[in-house]
Amino acid sequence: MMQTARMPTPLLRHVQGARMWAFILLCVWCASSYRVFDSTHIYTGDFAAFLEAMVIQVLLLLVWVGVWVAVEQAFEGYHSVALHVCIGAALLAADTVLTGFLAPWLFYALAADWRAWISDLCSAVLMTVAIESELTLSLKSRSRRLLRRLSVVAVLLGCFAIYTYAQYQRDERPPVMSLNSHSDAAWVVKPDQPVLNFLNNYFAKKQNDAE
């Protein structure tokens, strides 16, 4: 039996490789998305809506990967698809976990007013981190360090502009209520206030506004 001169690749290198991480993160994203869906789905049409949302996110991931491949190819002369899939999948997975599980819980743990914008904040921070990671990993030349730093500021400003605009648009529409959209454990985090306390404050405030 002949043995080639090529040394066998250690399994560890595969595990640590970008492809393996991309695969793992895609699995985490799919599993967490399904978990969020499964905990609340009840209507027949919900599964179709879930699939539609997943397809849209897959398309977004492909666009994300395509853009960064093009940028990397243009500036560095080579590209790594797995790396960009890895970062994109990590972004989607983290967003699902944060907005699907953690944000509703934090809403009760911290303050009531947080819920309106905590999901947007989480998404904005994640997007910023993901783009900065892409810039750092894709544009390695020292000469582009300034470009990367400037881009962080631009990305942060851009994210906040988009979310502020989205918030403004939301104020123009009738409010969308999200009822009891928190984990069951959240109920024990913050004690319930007597309804009369809330209403007395509510109407006192409205009276002051009117005056």
Add this chain to the structure above:
Amino acid sequence: MQTPIYAPLSLYAAQLLRRAGVVVGFLLLLQAPLVSAKTAADTFKGASESVFTVEIQTASDRSRNSQGSAFVVLRPNLLMTNYHVVSDYVLDPEEYVVVVKDAAGEMRRAQVRAVDVVSDLALLSTQEPIGKPLRIRESMPSKGVKGFSLGNPGGIGLTVVEGNFNGLSESAFVPVIHFSGAINSGMSGGPAVDEAGEVVGVNTATRRGDQLIGLLSPAENVTRLLAAFSDDEVASADALRGQIETQVAGFSNRLAQEVLGHKTDKVVSGHFELPSKFQKKARCYGETEKDATHRFKVTTNYCSLRGGIFVNDATRVGTLTVHHRRVFGEALTPSQVAAVQNKLSESDVKNSGASIEDKTVWICEHTRVELQAGTVGELHACQRGLTRLKDVRDFYFLFASRPSRGEGLMTELRFNGITNADANKLVKHFLLQITEVASRSPS
């Protein structure tokens, strides 16, 4: 044996009387429609001097905006009509003018002198005398008494419609007379008179989807508005809007007092005891709907005080609604109950007020609250302003109970055009009556 002579004579007399009775009855039957037709014709003839068409025209090019009817009262230059006929002018006097048109088509400018938005009445005046005042009847006619409604339906000309008065409506919070007759669009503001030609009420509305259910503002409202009217001063636009503000706020207060003073009926739904019929005029219904998957059901208990006050096409104030929905299904997890609650609430705020014209945006707050010991949930409190009325607002409250395994409650309260103080009392009144009647399974 001799037959007594009186027997056949009496028999003959009796037969004669019967025949005479039949003939008289037959003649009376023939006569009845003739008498009715004559009375209607007389009514029409007499009314032509007293009933006019009212048009709201644009100030810029005098094109017609809306049309109704009016009748002369008290003095030859005073006319009574509905507030809703002239509401566009009252709220935007720079944009519109009021014109009174007689049967010959001659037009005269008119001024709005006083309004009663609660009774939907407005008093107009013209520069010169234009007609003969109708007398106002002081008492309510018995049910079934014949009457005639007059007006100009659809602008096709002065018309008389025969019908019957049927007393006050039993379902309207603001008293209105039920008139069984064909009141049509354009007759609003015209008089409904009895056979003596005295005004019993003012044509105000018809019930949509029903036939021949006409609603009249009672004549006593006309008398009251005339008594409060001062001929010395011409009401400015600001003064008229001030009258509306005061009347709407007063109505809100009266509504709140009526509800708070009434012992609210309760219904038991699952583990909850809920406030239901909150006022004797409130209309309530209930139903249970199955989900298509048969995994859960939704029981609804809905009560509302219908009608309210018309301010303009976009704004109706003084309405109250209490709407409970209980979601239940043995296999539902708390998260699934919450999902159903969310689904049910999706369109709630969007539907609370058909139009956003003349209204500010909704502003909402929410928090977790405890109603009674152990009855906890989220309370969403929303309100929006009415740009035409500064003293009242629309309020929307949604209480969603903490979902337990297999059950969850949603209670929705809508108060349209209510003062801040009254909304405060009403929401506490309803929410504090929500109780749990048995311990619930832990979530």
